[in-house]
Amino acid sequence: MNAVGAWVWNRIQEPQTVGGLVEAIASEYDVTLDRCQQDLFALLQDLFAAQLIEVK
Numbered sequence: 001m002n003a004v005g006a007w008v009w010n011r012i013q014e015p016q017t018v019g020g021l022v023e024a025i026a027s028e029y030d031v032t033l034d035r036c037q038q039d040l041f042a043l044l045q046d047l048f049a050a051q052l053i054e055v056k
Contacts, residue, residue, distance in 0.1 A: 004029060005043055012053060018044070 001009065004025065011021060018040065026036045047053040 004039075008040065008043060015056075 007028070008021065008025070011024070018037075022033060022037050022040055025031065025040065026033050029036075031039075044053065044055075048055055
């Protein structure tokens with residue numbers, strides 16, 4: 001897991017919205033909202049497939 005993935009993992013220990021995560025990542029790191037959303041969705045799908053997160 002890269003630094004952004006670790007950052008996301010730490011943030012999602014408490015309930016978060018995807019939109020809130022996208023905005024927070026985009027403001028923390030030098031990335032466009034579109035790229036951030038694509039990468040975040042991919043990470044969350046991987047975590048969900050591995051049964052490491054719950055989506056509500």
